[in-house]
Amino acid sequence: MENKVNRNIPDEILASYDYQPFTSTDIEGMPVERVLPTFKATTGSNKLVDSLADLVNKTVRDGMTISFHHHFREGDYVFNKVMRIIIDNGYQNLTLAPSSLTNVMNDIVVEAIEKGVVTNITSSGMRGTLGDAVSHGALANPVIFRSHGNRARAIETGAIKIDVAFLGVPNADEMGNANGMDGDSAFGSLGYALMDAQYAQTVVLITDTLKPYPNTPASIKQTQVDYVVKVDAVGDPEKIGSGATRFTKDPKELKIAEMVNNVITHSPYFKDGFSFQTGTGGAALAVTRFLRQAMLDNQIKASFALGGITKPTVDLLEEGLIGRLMDVQDFDKGAAESMHKNRNQQEIDASWYADAANKGAMVDKLDVVILSALEIDTKFNVNVMSGSDGVIRGAIGGHQDAATAKLTIISAPLVRGRIATVVRDVTTVVTPGESIDVLVTEVGIAINPLRQDLLAALSNVPGVPVFTIDELQQMAEKKVGTPKPLEFTDRVVALIEYRDGTIMDVIREVKD
Amino acid sequence: MEIKQTAMAGTLESSDIQIILRAGTNGYEFELESDVAKQFGDQIKATITNVLQAYAIENAQISVVDKGALDLVIKARALTAVQRALAIVDTPNWEVM
Structure with missing residues (x-):
């Protein structure tokens, strides 16, 4: 059926995802029900784990939803480290639910898709070789694109149910108190990762800088964290943020x-x-x-x-x-x-x-x-x-x-x-x-x-x-x-949600 | 008209187009590289073809690397390439311009 912006949303997409078509930007009074994680309470005095590989084996199962944040941007080491272990261990049918995907993550996600390790993705966006692969139909199921606000909504309401969040942080203590502003790989605000820390069933912090307990100011708190792992480096400081921003001369x-x-x-x-x-x-x-x-x-x-x-x-x-x-x-x-x-x-x-x-x-x-x-x-x-x-x-x-x-x-x-x-x-x-x-x-x-x-x-x-x-x-x-119209097949490779979770548009496989 | 020498016009700067003409034996043989080939590939070829036809060139191998050039740029580069290929740079054919 056609939605309010005259986009034809296939009926099978509406049915299988239980989508309502987009109707209005006015969402005042939208009923909301939150889904909170269930977990076992922990009272130990140390959450440090030696091996990231062991921890992945202990926490991840086939078919789970795993998440990451993209605050390290193009300097991210954590995503590749974790995904390498996951691919090498032969996991299947995982859903990838990062806050976004940066270019440095492209190659390993394409590999994970090709090997059937990742069969679903939800993200703010993607580019480069990954966007190209998805647009050519590489992924089994359509990618769901959500805005930053919509990802928060989806996590709170259970539309994204994160089983394990692997959150890289530039510092943490042994109980999981962490922030984004200290350490060699500091990136500032942890804004997107705070959702994962609050709602994931299992929260794993990965850091290269252990601080004496208690580490403050704590953006992510020990009340939310299951494990802390120390690695050599979580990011490349040179690539995390762009350098001094120049005033354009264009x-x-x-x-x-x-x-x-x-x-x-x-x-x-x-x-x-x-x-x-x-x-x-x-x-x-x-x-x-x-x-x-x-x-x-x-x-x-x-x-x-x-x-x-x-x-x-x-x-x-x-x-x-x-x-x-x-x-x-x-x-x-x-x-x-x-x-x-x-x-x-x-x-x-x-x-x-x-x-x-x-x-x-x-x-x-x-x-x-x-x-x-x-x-x-x-x-x-x-x-x-x-x-x-x-x-x-x-x-x-x-x-x-x-x-x-x-x-x-x-x-x-x-x-x-x-x-x-x-x-x-x-x-x-x-x-x-x-x-x-x-x-x-x-x-x-x-x-x-x-x-x-x-x-x-x-x-x-x-x-x-x-x-x-x-x-x-x-x-x-x-x-x-006047450009020649682009050609697409009928196959839907990505869904664009509006911020209220209704469906705005679909992206189809490109015909080459 | 027959192409006398391999000739090139244009650069690889954005919004420019580089056209190389070589002698051919089998009509117009295009090799086109462009980020906008899907939307404008046919138009780019048509613009160059029109210029070649205006000079009555019957056979040519045409290698094109387009960097998003507008139509008037494509025409200008094609004209230059043709005049160089025909060795008539000093006596341009004003009627086709």
């Missing part, structure tokens, strides 16, 4: 950033105490720079900045322009290190950040968010998941969650090379157009017709030409030509 990105800044400062939300979230791309970082100046000029301070944190945002906190950083993950070293010295940089878990199934997430209080897009269509639907060739190469991240902000801005170039960003229909709907308020490109902006108030507020801003989204789409098409 004139196109700068132009977009300047226009985004103009949209924000001319919106009704730019007033003292406003809140915002920005991503990491070149344009988003440049926006932070422009916004700083606008805040100084207008004597406006933000109450909080949310989500993934970068050094330029930390600078605003230290300058007194932002009251709090509500930090679910850190994208660079500067942001990770500042958790120590800035008590107003608050670590938050994925539920607090973005979950639709609790009694109020931070995104509900968010005024302005700047998000990216691989594609955006004339209905303002956004794709951040499938590439121009139809192959999976992206992640939902917090896109659907943060897009519920009062002013959701998509910043994207009109075209990338010969690929149009503004299209008639996106390949895959990830975030529904209903959530999107303004598209900013280098030639001008388009305002969602649902937001007549913004149309009035932004119609006469110098340097911000306003077009309809259809006009921008036609401009893009005129530039690059």
